[in-house]
Amino acid sequence: MRQKLSRHANDAGALDDMALVARALDGDEAAVRRIVQCYNRRLFRVARAIVGIDHEAEDIVQEAYVRAFTHLGSFRGESRLATWLTRITVNEARGRLRQRRPTATLDEVDRAAVRESAQLIPFPTMRSADDPEKSVARVQARTLIESAIDELPPPFRAVFVLRDVEELSVEETATQLGIRPETVKTRLHRARRLLRRALDAQLSSALTEAYPFAGERCRRMADAIVYRLMEIKLLK
Numbered sequence: 434m435r436q437k438l439s440r441h442a443n444d445a446g447a448l449d450d451m452a453l454v455a456r457a458l459d460g461d462e463a464a465v466r467r468i469v470q471c472y473n474r475r476l477f478r479v480a481r482a483i484v485g486i487d488h489e490a491e492d493i494v495q496e497a498y499v500r501a502f503t504h505l506g507s508f509r510g511e512s513r514l515a516t517w518l519t520r521i522t523v524n525e526a527r528g529r530l531r532q533r534r535p536t537a538t539l540d541e542v543d544r545a546a547v548r549e550s551a552q553l554i555p556f557p558t559m560r561s562a563d564d565p566e567k568s569v570a571r572v573q574a575r576t577l578i579e580s581a582i583d584e585l586p587p588p589f590r591a592v593f594v595l596r597d598v599e600e601l602s603v604e605e606t607a608t609q610l611g612i613r614p615e616t617v618k619t620r621l622h623r624a625r626r627l628l629r630r631a632l633d634a635q636l637s638s639a640l641t642e643a644y645p646f647a648g649e650r651c652r653r654m655a656d657a658i659v660y661r662l663m664e665i666k667l668l669k
Contacts, residue, residue: 460669
């Protein structure tokens with residue numbers, strides 16, 4: 434299997450979704466690792482946005498990958514692989530939430546958001562210009578941003594991460610979360626307002642680097658997925 438990995442490691446990166454899926458279905462470890470490495474960060478961000486805990490989000494992502502690779506034959510390319518994997522992760526994360534103690538319903542949260550009549554103040558992204566005289570260290574900014582995001586109600590947090598961190602469209606976000614586009618806009622409105630209360634505008638430059646999932650952390654996830662797929666004999 435190591436020989437197979439080294440033989441395909443270079444060209445796996447150039448494959449499109451369906452080609453990668455075909456190789457993964459054939460038990461190609463390099464293709465499995467490529468898929469995991471491509472989508473780790475998005476899936477981790479989405480899972481963490483829903484459950485709010487690092488270690489639980491990692492566990493959710495791993496379970497989502499195993500579920501996806503176990504049912505990979507059902508992927509027909511009707512949507513992007515990223516969309517398909519994200520939806521599986523969202524469902525897995527929501528399942529974890531249902532195992533926790535009851536909280537306010539989404540309808541109650543939405544009604545509370547609608548009652549907020551203040552004007553929308555867009556939350557800036559990394560594209561905003563830096564103010565060199567007032568900017569703080571990047572790592573400090575990212576820490577503050579992540580803390581502020583963590584304080585958002587879960588429905589708002591999930592929408593905010595998909596829209597302003599992952600930069601998905603309103604329609605894509607609605608599809609991923611199974612809600613209406615109007616609901617996406619309402620929750621994003623509220624999330625941005627809450628964040629603007631907690632953060633100074635000068636911290637915006639670190640936003641798109643929130644919740645990194647790379648390096649050893651990414652490799653560890655890929656190793657775990659490969660090991661579990663070998664256990665259930667989905668890899669050669």
